[in-house]
Amino acid sequence: MTDLLKLSGVHTHIGRYHILQGIDLAVPQGQVTMLLGRNGAGKTTTLRTIMGLWQASSGEISLSGDRIESRATPDIARLGVGYVPESMAVFSDLTVKENLVLAARDGPLDDTQLDWIFGFFPALRRFWLSRAGSLSGGQKQMLSIARAIIEPRKLLLIDEPTKGLAPAIVMALIECMREIKRKGATILLVEQNFFAARELGDNVLVMDNGTIVHRGEMAALAADVPLQERLLGLSLEAHQ
Amino acid sequence: MTELAANDPLPKPKRDIAPILLPVALALLMIPLIGSTSSWLTLTAASLAMGMMIFIMASGLTLVFGLMDVLNFGHGAFIAVGAYVATLVLAPFAASIQADSLWINLAVLAPAALLSMAVSGALGLVVERVLILPVYGQHLKQILMTTGGLIVAEQTLYALWGPQIIPMPLPTSLRGSFIFGDVAIAKYRVLATLIGLAIFIAIQLVLNRSKLGLLIRAGVENREMVEALGYRIRRLFLGVFMTGSALAGLGGVMWALYREQVHASMSDDLTVLIFIVVIIGGLGSIGGCFIGAILVAMVANYGGFLVPKLALVSNILLMVAILMWRPRGLYAVTSR
Numbered sequence: 001m002t003d004l005l006k007l008s009g010v011h012t013h014i015g016r017y018h019i020l021q022g023i024d025l026a027v028p029q030g031q032v033t034m035l036l037g038r039n040g041a042g043k044t045t046t047l048r049t050i051m052g053l054w055q056a057s058s059g060e061i062s063l064s065g066d067r068i069e070s071r072a073t074p075d076i077a078r079l080g081v082g083y084v085p086e087s088m089a090v091f092s093d094l095t096v097k098e099n100l101v102l103a104a105r106d107g108p109l110d111d112t113q114l115d116w117i118f119g120f121f122p123a124l125r126r127f128w129l130s131r132a133g134s135l136s137g138g139q140k141q142m143l144s145i146a147r148a149i150i151e152p153r154k155l156l157l158i159d160e161p162t163k164g165l166a167p168a169i170v171m172a173l174i175e176c177m178r179e180i181k182r183k184g185a186t187i188l189l190v191e192q193n194f195f196a197a198r199e200l201g202d203n204v205l206v207m208d209n210g211t212i213v214h215r216g217e218m219a220a221l222a223a224d225v226p227l228q229e230r231l232l233g234l235s236l237e238a239h240q
Numbered sequence: 241m242t243e244l245a246a247n248d249p250l251p252k253p254k255r256d257i258a259p260i261l262l263p264v265a266l267a268l269l270m271i272p273l274i275g276s277t278s279s280w281l282t283l284t285a286a287s288l289a290m291g292m293m294i295f296i297m298a299s300g301l302t303l304v305f306g307l308m309d310v311l312n313f314g315h316g317a318f319i320a321v322g323a324y325v326a327t328l329v330l331a332p333f334a335a336s337i338q339a340d341s342l343w344i345n346l347a348v349l350a351p352a353a354l355l356s357m358a359v360s361g362a363l364g365l366v367v368e369r370v371l372i373l374p375v376y377g378q379h380l381k382q383i384l385m386t387t388g389g390l391i392v393a394e395q396t397l398y399a400l401w402g403p404q405i406i407p408m409p410l411p412t413s414l415r416g417s418f419i420f421g422d423v424a425i426a427k428y429r430v431l432a433t434l435i436g437l438a439i440f441i442a443i444q445l446v447l448n449r450s451k452l453g454l455l456i457r458a459g460v461e462n463r464e465m466v467e468a469l470g471y472r473i474r475r476l477f478l479g480v481f482m483t484g485s486a487l488a489g490l491g492g493v494m495w496a497l498y499r500e501q502v503h504a505s506m507s508d509d510l511t512v513l514i515f516i517v518v519i520i521g522g523l524g525s526i527g528g529c530f531i532g533a534i535l536v537a538m539v540a541n542y543g544g545f546l547v548p549k550l551a552l553v554s555n556i557l558l559m560v561a562i563l564m565w566r567p568r569g570l571y572a573v574t575s576r
Contacts, residue, residue, distance in 0.1 A: 051468060077470035089465040091458040093573060098454050105470045147469070 004029040004155055004186045005050065010059030010069070012042075012049045019045045021210035023059070027155070027203075032177070032187045034197045034218055036232060037207035043190040044086055046207070047157045050188075051083050052076045063155065078105075080154030084161060086190075088144040092133025096124055096143055099132050103147035110151075117146045120176040138169035145173065149180060156180070156187045162196050174199050194232070198222045206231045259527075259570035263534045270542050278423045283541045289429030291537035292436020293498065295530050297491030298514040298521075299443060300484015306460035306524015306573055308477045310372055311379050314386035315488055315514065316507025317393035321363055322356035322489025323496035323506060324397055327406055329355055337411045345411035353493050360489025363393075364482040372481075390507075397504035406502040414497075432494055439487070440530050447526060456480060460524035460573050513540075516555050520562040522569025531570055535562075 005027040012020035019042050027033045035043050048054045050061055052073040061069040068076050077083070091099050100109060118125040121142040127135060132143055141161055148156055161177075162170045174196055181187065181200065191197045197204070201218030214221075214231050221227060267284055274280045301315045329352035330337055336348045371389050375381040410428055417424040447453035459466045459473050466473050495510065496502045517536050521528030536555050543554035550557075562570065 053464060053468065072472070073464075073467040074470050074472045077468055083468045085465070085468070089462050089468075091461050091465070093457055093461055094454060101451065102454050102458055102466075102471075103469055 002029050003027060004064060005188065006060075006062045007046075007050070008060045010046075010049060010061060011057045012045055012054055013057045014045070014054060019210050020049060020056070023207075023210070023212060025205050025212055025215070027186060027188050029186050030184050031202040032181050032189055032200050033203045033205060034201035035188060035190045035205050035207065036192075036194075036197060038233065039192075041207040042210040043207055044159055045210075047083070047085075047159050047188065047190060050076075050157060051081065080152075082148035082153035082156045084144050084148045084156070084158040086159040086163065088137075088140045090132040090135070090140045090143050090147070092131065094132055095129050096132055096135070097128050099143055099147055100150050103150045106151060113150060117149065120172060120179065121146060138165050141165060141169070141173065145176065149185075154186065156185055156189075158187060159190045160192060161189075162191065162193045170196060194228070256571070259531050259566075262570075263531060263538060266535065266538055266542075270538075270546075273546060274542070278421070279545070281423045282425065283545055284538075285425040285429055285433075287538040287541040288534065289426075289432040289436075289498075289537075290541065291534035292433050292440075293491055293494050294510070294513055294517055294537060295436050295533035296439055296494065297488050297510065298517045298529050298533060299439070299526060300480070300487045301514055302518045302521060302524055302526065302529040303456065303460070303480050304484050305518055307456060307463070307480055308372075308376070309463075310376070310481075311382045312372070312386045313383050313511075314367065314371070314388075314390035314393065315484075316511040317367075317390045318360040318363060318485040318488035319492035319495065319507040319510060320397060320502075320504055321393060322360045322492030323408070323502045324401060324406075324504075325356040325359045325489070326352040326493040326496065327401075327408060327502055328352075330408065337409065340412055342411075342413040345413045349411060353490055356489040356493045357486040360492070361482045361486035364485025365478065367485070368478055368481045394504045401504070403504070407500060408496045408502050409500055410497055428498065432498065435494065440526070443526050452476075457573075513555060516559050520559050520569055522566075522571040522573055524573040525569065525571040528569055528571035528573075532562075 003026040007023050007025045010020055010023040011018065023042075023046060025033075025046075035046065037043050045054060049056050050068075052068070052071055052075075056069045059069065060067060063076075063079055063081065066079070068079065091102070094102070100114075104110070121139075123135075123139050124142055124146055127139065132140065135143065145158070145161060148158070158177075161173050165173070170193065177187065177189070177200055187200075189197075189200065191200075198218060204214070204216060204218045204221050205212050206214035206221075208231075214227075221231075267287075270283075271277070271280050274283065297315075297319055301312060304310050304312055304315075330348060333348045336344050339345060367386075367389055371385045372382065375385050414428045414431060417426045418430065445453075447457055455466060455471060455473075455476055459476060463473055492507070496506065499506075513536055517529055517532040520535065521530070521532035535558060539554045539558045540551065544551040566572070
């Protein structure tokens with residue numbers, strides 16, 4: 001399996017804080033790689049650094065073999081990277097339709113793709129002309145993910161999509177991402193919800209204090225309760 | 241956490257009309273205080289005209305604030321430069337300005353206004369590239385750089401045109417008033433109101449009916465996410481900055497004609513008004529800027545008529561009152 005995304009020795013400073021302290025990771029093509037870790041471990045910073053929203057102070061980031069660590073965010077997005085931030089960041093003053101029109105950068109909205117999205121998130125069809133700011137948290141998250149997949153992307157960077165959502169909506173999101181995965185998408189997914197991580201992940205990376213402290217298969221971590229407790233301070237049973 | 245399920249009906253979004261009603265309520269409230277209907281109508285027409293001119297000058301600044309998070313204290317330079325550039329066209333054609341024909345007047349005025357917009361817009365390009373680009377995200381440096389830029393611009397105008405006030409007479413056909421019974425409404429004020437309304441409608445159409453407008457509105461709210469969708473927002477910033485500068489130049493021409501004079505520091509007082517308008521309207525909100533400009537002009541005109549001594553502080557009081565009611569302005573667009 002070839003690696004679509006590779007980070008080697010990536011350091012990121014935010015102000016005087018040294019957040020990423022030499023990250024080495026690889027995201028294989030066509031697989032879902034989970035990025036786990038405690039709060040403040042550097043997961044969000046890793047996604048933002050890949051996306052160019054924060055500049056890496058040193059190290060290499062390559063996408064399909066092309067170096068991207070010095071490229072601007074729009075150029076990285078144009079290489080086919082979709083980003084779903086933790087804050088959802090829907091444009092609340094714009095309607096659901098307008099949010100998706102903006103996300104479909106290369107042309108008009110594709111009806112087939114829209115129907116596929118509406119299959120998972122029927123609320124988006126119902127509130128097509130409503131302002132995104134008036135949607136519930138779950139609906140905003142659906143819109144945020146829909147925005148990232150409205151056009152085919154090489155790589156999806158998704159930051160804690162299930163955070164603070166009701167269980168029914170979490171299940172809908174998991175089903176959607178499973179379908180995206182079936183279509184062959186490559187995903188780097190930050191997640192605190194271990195149930196969702198276990199359901200979706202092929203591989204797992206665990207971060208602590210700005211470094212990767214564990215890498216392996218998700219199934220192996222899910223089966224190893226002592227390892228979960230050591231790495232994440234949790235046991236799978238506690239989350240079932 | 242209370243959570244709506246995906247299929248739950250949404251509460252209907254409320255249309256926020258309170259700010260729109262504010263100038264209407266203020267105008268109606270003034271009728272008994274002013275006493276004379278004709279004086280009230282004259283003052284209201286004057287407020288609308290003045291408000292439209294301030295709106296034209298402030299609209300670019302509010303978008304620059306909202307979209308680019310740039311504190312441009314040098315915005316007034318575009319106003320003064322616009323007015324001075326117009327004199328370059330109007331002075332050699334003084335005879336055409338004094339002609340009785342509206343069309344001959346406009347044949348000189350329109351190119352003067354367009355040239356002013358072009359020069360102010362081009363100056364905007366230079367200012368954005370030279371002064372603002374190096375200090376994006378650094379508010380204190382932006383204030384220092386743009387204030388310095390304003391001083392340099394003013395002194396350059398002094399050096400080129402001298403310290404004297406340059407007269408800029410109104411074209412003959414725009415002098416005088418339309419008389420309705422005992423109400424007189426100055427012709428130029430009607431024209432200024434119409435131009436302001438046309439610009440407001442044009443901006444609204446661009447913002448609400450085009451992808452460019454979508455990008456601007458989205459960028460005002462969350463620049464970072466617009467970039468993450470693959471749009472090079474810096475180019476959009478530059479376009480908005482130049483358009484805002486060009487509109488300030490047009491506003492400068494209109495204000496100079498209103499006052500019938502041009503001088504290098506003409507924008508000093510206006511800048512204060514413009515900042516008040518941008519703040520009370522809500523940073524980045526064109527609708528808020530429009531209403532804010534009318535409110536500021538109404539308070540200046542009604543206040544000046546009723547309590548002249550209050551005129552100096554009336555707009556500050558207005559700003560305090562609005563911000564106590566809505567701390568992020570009439571229409572909060574950004575989270576700043």
